[in-house]
Amino acid sequence: MSDHRALVLDEVRKYHQEQQRDAGFVPGVTEIWPSGAVLDAEDRVALVEAALEMRIAAGRSSRKFESAFARRLKRRKAHLTNSGSSANLLAVSALTSHLLEDRRLRPGDEVITVAAGFPTTVNPILQNGLVPVFVDVDLATYNTTADRVAQAIGPRTRAIIIAHALGNPFEVAGIAELAAEHELFLIEDNCDAVGSTYDGRLTGTFGDLTTVSFYPAHHLTMGEGGCVLTSNLALARIVESLRDWGRDCWCEPGENDKCLKRFQYQMGTLPAGYDHKYIFSHVGYNLKATDLQAALGLTQLAKLDDFIDARKRNWQRLRDGLRDVPHLLLPEATPNSDPSWFGFVITVAPDAPFTRAALVNFLESRRIGTRRLFAGNLTRHPAYVDQPHRVVGDLTNSDIITDQTFWVGVYPGLTDEMLDYVIGSVKEFVEATG
Numbered sequence: 001m002s003d004h005r006a007l008v009l010d011e012v013r014k015y016h017q018e019q020q021r022d023a024g025f026v027p028g029v030t031e032i033w034p035s036g037a038v039l040d041a042e043d044r045v046a047l048v049e050a051a052l053e054m055r056i057a058a059g060r061s062s063r064k065f066e067s068a069f070a071r072r073l074k075r076r077k078a079h080l081t082n083s084g085s086s087a088n089l090l091a092v093s094a095l096t097s098h099l100l101e102d103r104r105l106r107p108g109d110e111v112i113t114v115a116a117g118f119p120t121t122v123n124p125i126l127q128n129g130l131v132p133v134f135v136d137v138d139l140a141t142y143n144t145t146a147d148r149v150a151q152a153i154g155p156r157t158r159a160i161i162i163a164h165a166l167g168n169p170f171e172v173a174g175i176a177e178l179a180a181e182h183e184l185f186l187i188e189d190n191c192d193a194v195g196s197t198y199d200g201r202l203t204g205t206f207g208d209l210t211t212v213s214f215y216p217a218h219h220l221t222m223g224e225g226g227c228v229l230t231s232n233l234a235l236a237r238i239v240e241s242l243r244d245w246g247r248d249c250w251c252e253p254g255e256n257d258k259c260l261k262r263f264q265y266q267m268g269t270l271p272a273g274y275d276h277k278y279i280f281s282h283v284g285y286n287l288k289a290t291d292l293q294a295a296l297g298l299t300q301l302a303k304l305d306d307f308i309d310a311r312k313r314n315w316q317r318l319r320d321g322l323r324d325v326p327h328l329l330l331p332e333a334t335p336n337s338d339p340s341w342f343g344f345v346i347t348v349a350p351d352a353p354f355t356r357a358a359l360v361n362f363l364e365s366r367r368i369g370t371r372r373l374f375a376g377n378l379t380r381h382p383a384y385v386d387q388p389h390r391v392v393g394d395l396t397n398s399d400i401i402t403d404q405t406f407w408v409g410v411y412p413g414l415t416d417e418m419l420d421y422v423i424g425s426v427k428e429f430v431e432a433t434g
């Protein structure tokens with residue numbers, strides 16, 4: 001390492017220390033965020049190192065992250081993207097590839113999903129000219145069931161995409177079995193559930209494709225970022241092509257002739273020997289991430305186990321502390337699962353003597369951050385009203401979620417003192433109004 005570089009990085013560590021001066025937790029004054037990035041000196045150094053080396057496009061750290069993350073999530077391939085939403089777009093779009101021949105999804109084909117969720121789990125279905133089929137979820141787990149999915153399968157159903165709700169696994173083994181039985185693709189949106197297990201097996205390892213988000217609210221962060229993972233090498237190749245402008249070639253930027261036939265292909269009506277780097281086999285995008293993001297991802301990945309433990313501990317503390325509070329439906333882990341929680345979801349009983357809004361406003365007035373279970377019932381949002389879709393069964397619980405549900409944080413940046421203040425505040429409100 002050059003003297004200047006060592007000096008800069010040393011100063012970065014000192015600067016980080018300087019930034020860490022903790023004013024201490026002051027109840028009602030200190031913000032208790034529902035989620036956030038937990039960044040240490042090594043994260044700051046990794047970003048500065050990447051910047052010093054001007055690794056402004058995908059490069060060394062991106063490749064290293066992709067292979068480390070694939071190993072960690074027990075998939076053969078991982079492809080970094082610029083967001084979790086892009087990862088979902090790539091995963092669904094991959095299923096429409098001509099390379100899948102008669103298994104490819106065609107416009108008008110149906111994809112089963114849940115109504116209560118995040119919009120960009122559903123949007124790629126519509127963006128690909130496919131039709132979402134919405135099913136309801138259970139309260140307390142906030143997940144759908146294999147039974148509901150089975151009822152939704154129709155003659156044009158070709159795939160299923162469902163998120164593990166706020167880290168809580170859905171019945172993924174049963175739904176994967178259904179998918180296999182009916183020859184449907186299964187995509188697990190694992191954006192909120194890195195490290196969760198079902199039947200002792202990591203979520204994201206049951207489906208054909210899985211997606212992750214690295215936005216600061218998530219288990220690991222790169223600022224913005226995401227990932228598509230799969231153990232199906234054909235799907236991996238399609239995802240890479242779609243991510244990288246639709247090109248046929250799989251050389252990294254700056255790399256030449258990895259296939260050893262760069263000038264020996266003849267495709268379509270292109271001239272023989274047309275540069276493989278510029279042959280396009282998909283109508284693609286550019287959804288790549290940069291090496292600065294990946295450098296941060298690598299230092300974050302080293303802390304993943306600690307982050308997961310902290311999320312589980314924080315969730316349990318809230319669960320124990322709120323156990324006997326009336327009028328609240330508390331979250332439950334899906335049977336046979338061990339969730340790596342994203343948030344702590346609370347539903348105010350519809351017959352409670354107070355409203356969700358009143359409780360949320362009280363918590364927010366004490367600087368306790370709250371969030372919605374994303375969109376609630378997506379079909380009620382203006383964006384979806386005129387979109388083609390099918391609903392199977394009723395969406396009663398999705399509507400209850402829209403009206404009565406919110407969540408508070410469990411992310412590793414929260415201390416026991418903060419969590420106890422959350423518990424105490426909820427109890428105080430319910431005792432005063434209940």
Ligand SMILES: Cc1ncc(COP(=O)(O)O)c(C=O)c1O
Pocket residue numbers: 083084085086088118120121163189191192213214215217225226
């Ligand atoms: C379940 C789920 N899917 C997808 C996304 C989209 O991820 P991103 O914000 O990185 O685009 C999110 C974001 O929070 C999410 O919670």
